Amino acid sequence: MTLSRRDFLAAAGAGSVGALVGTAWGATQAVDPVTSVENPLKSYPNRDWEQVYHDIYDYDEVDWTVCHPNCTQSCALNFYMKNGVPIRAEQVYHNEDPSVGPSGYEDAGVTQHWNPRGCMKGLTLHRRTFEPSRIKYPMVRKGWDPDDPNPEGRGEDEFERVSWDEAIDLIAEKMANLEDEKRFHIFNAIKSDGLFTRHGSGRRLASIFGGCEWTEYDWYADLPPGHVITTGYQTSDSDASAWRQADYTIIQGKNLIHNKLADNHFLQETRERGGKMVGVYPDYAPTVQKCDRWLPVRPGSDPAFALGIAYVIIDEELYDADFMRQFTSLPLLVREDDGKYLRAHEVFEDHEAPPEDPEHQHEENDWGDFVAVGEDGELVAVTREDVGEETPTTAQLDAERDVELTDGSTVSVRTDFARQRDNVMERYDPETVEDITTIPADALKKTAREFAEAEKGQWFTGEGINHWFHSNDSLQRAIFFVQSMLGNIGDVGQGYYNYSGQYKIELLDGYPHYVNPDGHAAHGMYPGYAFAFFGGEQLDPHEVRGDFDRELELVPQGDAEEPVMPTNAESYTMSRPEILWTMNCNLLNQTKHQEHVIENFVKHPDTGNECFIVSDMHMTYSARHADIVLPVPSWLECEYPDITVGPENPFVHMDHGVMDPIYDTKQDGEAVAMVAEKLDEKIPPEERNVDSYREYFAEFLDEDGDVTNYIQDTFDRGMTTRGINVDDLWDGPERLNMKTYPRIPFYSQIHEDRPFYTKTGRMEFHKEEDRFLELGRDDLDHVESVEGTPYGVNQKWEDAKDEENPLYHDEDKQFYYNTPHPKYRTHSSWGMTDWNLIWSARDFGSVNADPEGTERLVDDFSFPTGDGETEDAPPLGEAFVEIHPEDAANIDVETGDYVRISGKRGDLVVRAMVSERQRPRSAGDMGQLTIWHGWWPQHFPDDEEDPDGIKGYNTTTNIWLDPLQETDDLVHKAVFGDPNVSEEVPEEIAWHGAELEHGYEETVWAPTGTNRDDLVDVEKYAEADWKPADARKDDAFQSYVGGSLQDGAASGGDD
């Protein structure tokens, strides 16, 4: 028998983790005689054997590529190759000599401070490549037929191997037969990666075909709408190297030391340079270790904390009035009668009224001019451009009066500052904030004073907060309020950052040239609705809306047959996906409200989705449910290079494969190109959306094609990349051309008097848009959670505090369900990679798949291949939920036992880890259950009561949609382009002439599908007979922790 090289490699990979051989452990104890070495401390006679490790270390060659998952960092790594197989990866360094792989980041013009980059996940890319869960060839679900999709069989039917040609033909045929092109949908998880030869090519196809294109980013709740509400800008994040220069850091609900590994040191280094760090978390999240002070907060009450800080700053007059006058809406007058900003034409005869039709509102004074009270008490008109030093007067921040309008009537007005101040002073004194948040008032005051005193203060939030219904806008607005009162915006070491998601595609600003060629753009589909409402069955919108919209008129929109949208949200495209093709994401594993999504969107007989195509490397939960499965190469096997940019570093990276593919895989770009070619065959020219679909992918298909031409053309059309030669990227990353390095958001606003991307040209605190006014959320406030609170839901504190949430009090759902991002995985990626799985399973991760004494309820991990076969992997680890010891004791649970977690939307069974870092119910409200995000269903045991039920960590979560964020009125900057300078940039720049936008825009403005508000209960499910806790609970452990384990020791001695 001869093995092909490909077979050999696959076999070598699969066998790489085996169980320890138990019997061999008891090795010989005998000592056979041997010539003695005189003194091995001084010298040793025969050292030839040392060659052994030289041989292990040895390699034939080095190649490099880029690790670029949704961790958002992207790291160049050298791969050391032996016999054509990567044996290990190493980080790259400046000017390495001998030069191996890329020259490092020095070509990108940064110092050695950026060395090294690349975490443990990058170092196991080669192991991931050899995993048993790899998809090896294209497959079609046996129960699926193009004309009879039989969705009930998804996730259960066997697969059949097909050729690439057959698979592509099935897709193209289905596309050609669509009645409405809009029902062809491309879905991807992340935006600024895989841009040309992976899912970006799918987006390009959707654009020229007339389909929809959507992303996980918005509804996954990574998007922080409070940023857009305040500044009109997507998200304000700086390069990581700016973090180090802060004197004071407040980090709230963001576990940065887990989820930004590569450049995290810049934050840790602030403390060496005299910086102080304060953490606000409900639990001792790992990042708390790095904080000088931890303020334990009631989950979901975060906005009140920031408002309490604002109270102290106002009360003690610690603010920077000049900054507030120059860069914020705070000096502008707001009408008391209708909540709108007073316009200059309302009070001055000589000012023209703006156009009323929002279609004509895109720039400068399209929204009218605004009014402030000057030093001398006279009203002064302030245009949108009158910002910074150009502000026409030293406006009064605190003014309240009646003004006469040109029509002769009189109206009461107050400055925005007076509005916010009055509200904050009335509602958010530190003692009240202590009641709301459980953060001691003294500590809050101390923190506020220190923060105000610090020269440079930065504030971080992230997914932990964004995923709460209210915090995701209220907290963000309140933090901007504090930061702008302190002048902490626009300089290095200052700012308010969020860093959730790989969304910062604007940094590659020539990209529209590729993804929206010749003016064709895919519809930006709003995904939250698809999952909330596009099933065979309907959800009650009120359930998803936290009851918010009972007052709002709900009307059908777009193509949707269902009543889902409030009025004035016409820009929110609805289209039921008939063909859904996901690339670069594990949609069904990561979706919230998983049971509903699977039952009513995926498997319901009436689902509109007739063809579900999943392109993936692994047989994920999503791939398991697909009709057509397309295998893609790992990043190490890719044939076509591709580009990545990210939100926290200034680099543009180009990755490319380092080894031959081991399976029958194709990169997305090639698969898409093949579909395009087939479309030309199947669709007559007159019915096509463009002359030829194939032509847009010719570089993939032509004999002499070169996809880097797409990249270079795009580079040439962007300000950030003009002048970068794509060929140089083969040698290592380059730096993008930004206004500043490190990139500091709003640098030009503060230093060059450019307007912010709002109607007023300033950071806006009061909002005048109708939806904000209707919902009573026009000013800064804390509102209780829509579900996750013991108090009255969805109300301000003064009303909420005396009410009881029946779900908490009567139905005993007293835990909140926390799913922070893991570090050994990125979301669900690396979920089955052996070493990553062992470590991510913590106390339950072991190389011995079923070690003696551990009763594991999880089955073997098996992954279907063609024709009923499976590929099996050893179950090296399993999921677990952390629970505080008190709460665990209460249900008689110890570490290792299994529990059932149940909520309104579903339940799951999982191992418990008793964990002192969790917030207990005895802290006064909800107990915390933490389960790291991204586990695969294989990591959970079957629930015996419901053995066929849906398994996963997302079964209990909801998709909450906030109607506040469903309005076309909000003005913001589009993803690409800066309207402030869009006339200054050359015409060939993709965004030349860009203006401000309104309404829905993917990754900028949309409801975010929050999931953190869900209440659940927990009960014991089964006892386990192995408890690592035993090792920790004995007396020795107590002495150990107290430092007194050694008799007669300095630190105490045993008593």
Next chain:
Amino acid sequence: MPQVKNPQLGREHDYPYERREEERDYHWGMVINTNRCINCNTCSFACKSTWTSGKGEEYMWWMNVETEPYGGYPMGWDMRLLDDLDAGQTIFEAAEQGEKVRGYIADKEEWEYPALGDDQVHGEYPTGEVVESDLEEGKHHDIWQFYLPRLCNHCKNPACLAACPRQAIYKREEDGIVLLDQERCRGYRRCVKGCPYHKPMYNPETGVSEKPVGCYPRIEEGFVPRCVSSCIGKTRLHGNINRGPDAESPGGDAPGGRSPINYLVHSDEKVALPLYPQFGTRPQVFYMPPYHVPPEFLTQMFTPNTEVKLNDWPGDTYRESIEIVQDRVRNPSHHVLGILQLFGATTELIETYEVTEHRVKGWNREGEKVADLPFEEELEVREGEQWTNQP
């Protein structure tokens, strides 16, 4: 039995072999700043992918990071030995009849869970309170954890070497790296038992023990070990621990004098301490201790932990030593801060260095400059209307 001087303990004690008369000119050494460590375990994966991905090595993590106080690989390794030792007793002095060192063999199960306790915390939830660390006021977190990267210490009095009845373990003359001769070993596992840090490990497939190799194939080429070059926390600096203030320039333009790690460990401004020096092996990995952790615990972990202080560390008691060092680490001097910039700057071994007001430089063993960086990168602003940070 011969006596050896142990400056970490400030006294002499038994050791089965005579020490060489003079210290080596060059000795492998490492400093780890635990305050920077983010527990990413990139170091662990780097080590494993380089050295132990073979058969019988599946369970082996020569490099691992433990979350104190709950972590432990093998489970509870340090607790068990501390419990067996009286204060003031090294593992050589506490050896049982017929043995050279006091130790134990961890059970198979105890090796099975490398991530046990990872990221866990010890303490009471601070209901109604805050948790604060403020060294000026003597405050530390009263609910705490910290990350302890653990590796072979290439000790100056190696326990594994002392324990091996076949003399298959030796200390290399040129760099002090302690190696286990794979050809001579017969798998008696005395090193596995004797090393108090539990870094020699037994391979049940080959029947031979293995121990960490200090990345000697890299050291020989002038590169730092994988756990150092892979450390994205910039937590580590590797080099010649024996290069003192009087040493000459390694060549070229390089200044003479101390290596940067020698400064951190042996200067008057000591900021890095050995792990469990009381075991008596003179480990050569030194830790900048976490400043938010209560000093009682750290006194047990990073000092000789006796009532009477015998060595030359700062302070009158070991607890004072810890507090002084914690303070120095929280508020480093300009010079120490300068050396901290060299952490993770290059893959090359930095033999000598220079800290000036705004820059830090490092030279390799050949006297070539391999690190040159400012304390802070300057803000670059592009002139011209057309540039933006929000493109």
